[in-house]
Amino acid sequence: MGSLYSAQVNFTNIPNPDSNASGNDQVMMYITNTNEASGVKGFGLPAVDTEALLPYTGGSAPVTAIEELKGMLLFVKSTGQVMVFNGLVWSKAFEVESDNISRFQLNAVSTTTGSVLLPINSLIDKPNFLADPLKLKTNVATSGANLNRLYIRQTGLYRINLNITFTGPAGSFSSRLGAGLYVNDAQRFQLLENTVNFDGTNRKINLDFSVYAVQGQYITLEAVSEVGGTTSYTVTNNSFVTIEKVL
C-alpha cells in the first residue's frame, strides 16, 4: 500500500492539478480543487476540543523528543488555533502576535485644493520598520488608484495611525491640519489637529482612527486642512501610516 503513494498524489479528479506541475516540482501532495467556479473545498485538519486534549501533554509528555511526530498539526476548537508538535511540546503553528502591525512610508504629494489623497509606498524595509505582515499591499498595483489603497484581508477592528509632515508657505500656513479616512471610496472620518511650526518649515500631525473594516474592502487616506485654511501645501515623505489589527 505504501509504495502506492511514493509518487506525487493528487486528491482531485483531474489528472494534472496545475498546468505547470511536474515531477520536478518538489511537491509531494496536491489537494487541488477542480476549478474555482464549481466551488472550492478546503483541507480539514484533525481537531481536538481543547488544548488539554492534545496528545503527549501533561503526564503523557514525552521525556525525549518523538522524532516521527515532529511537525504534527492539530486544530484546537476552543482557541481556534492550529498547534504544531515539535516532538516534545505543542506551540502555535501560525500566529505571531507582533505580526499584527503594518507600516508604510508615504510618497511626497502636493495639493492646491486643501485636501489630497495620500500615496502609500509599498516598500518593505524592515531595518527601518517598514513591513506588511497584514498583507495590505501584497499584489496591489503600485500606480493609479491602487497606490493609495490598503486592502483589508480580514474582517475586524483596526487602529490606523497617521504621522504626517506638512510643508507650506511661510507665514500663512494653516495651523489646523489633519487627515480623513475613506472605506471603499466613501468618506468615513476626519480628524483635525492644532499643529505648531516645529522647525521653521514643517508642521506635523499624529492621530489615530479606529475603524471596523470587512475583508476585501480598501481604505484610503487623505491629508486635509481646516475649512477656510491654506489650500496649497505639500505632504513630505517623512510621513508614515501604521495599521494595527486590534481584533
Place this chain on the structure above:
Amino acid sequence: MKKIILLVVLIFHYTLIAQVTIGSDIVSNRNIVKVQDGVKGVILPYSNTHTAFPRYNASAPDLFDDYANLVGSLIYNKTDEQYYKYDGYAWNPARQIQGIYQLRASRLGISAGITIPCISFGIGFCFAGGSPAYLAADNRSQVLVDNLLLKNASNVTVKTAGIYDVGVALVFTGGSFGAVAGVTEFKLTLQVKYTPASDWETVVSKTNYSIVFIVDTQGNKTSSFAQTISLPVGAELRVVPAISSTAISGGALAAYGTDTNSASSYLAARLIKAY
C-alpha cells in the same frame, strides 16, 4: 467475486487502521496521514481570492456563513499570498491574531442608543443627553466579543489593570435643520470613572469645533478616534455624544439619535500591557 472481496478487505483494512503514509512505504502508527520527511513539501488547496472560499456569503457581516463542519480547514489565498484557516465563523490569515479569539481585546456594540433632543425658537438648541449602553450581546459573526469581560449587567468596567488602547466610533443620525446659520458642534467624549465613588472624568473630547471629526455620510455623521489610557481595576468607561447648537434655524429641528449598527458604532478596548 474475489476481486470484490479483496477490495472490501482493503477498504476495511484502510478504515480500521486509518493510517496513510505518503512518499514512503514506512507506515506511521502515530498519525492518520504522514507525509515523508525530506526535501519535498506539501501544498494545500488554494483559491485565487477570498470570494471563492467555502461558505463565502457577501451579505454576512463577516462575509462568511458559520459552519461547524469546516472548523480547522486550511486554504491558500493567492491574492495576498498566505494561508487562511476557518474558525467556524470566518477565514483568518494564518499568522495574524484571529479577531474573535484575541484574548486581550473587546469590541462592544450599542444595546441602547440615546436621543439628543433639539428645540428651535428661531435659534436652535440641542441638549447633551446621557451615554449609549455598550451592552449588546456578543456576536462572533460581527466581531463583537468581550474577551476582556468588560460588560456587567448595567455598565462596562475594567477587570485587569493596565494600559489600554481604547477605540470609539459613533454615528449620529437624524437632525434636520433645514436652513441653518450658525455653529453646530458635534462632540464625542470618552469618560472614565476611576472608582465607583469618583466622578466621571473626561479623558478625551473631540468635536468638530476645535478638532473636526465629523463626516457627513448620507445625512448621518460618523466619527472615530483612538486613545491610550492607563486604567485600574474597576474603572468604568462610557462615551458621551453631545450636540450643541447656536444655529439660527429656518426649518424644523429634529432630535439626533445614535446609530446602533455595530460596523460603525462601538466601544473597543485592547489591553496593551497588564500592570
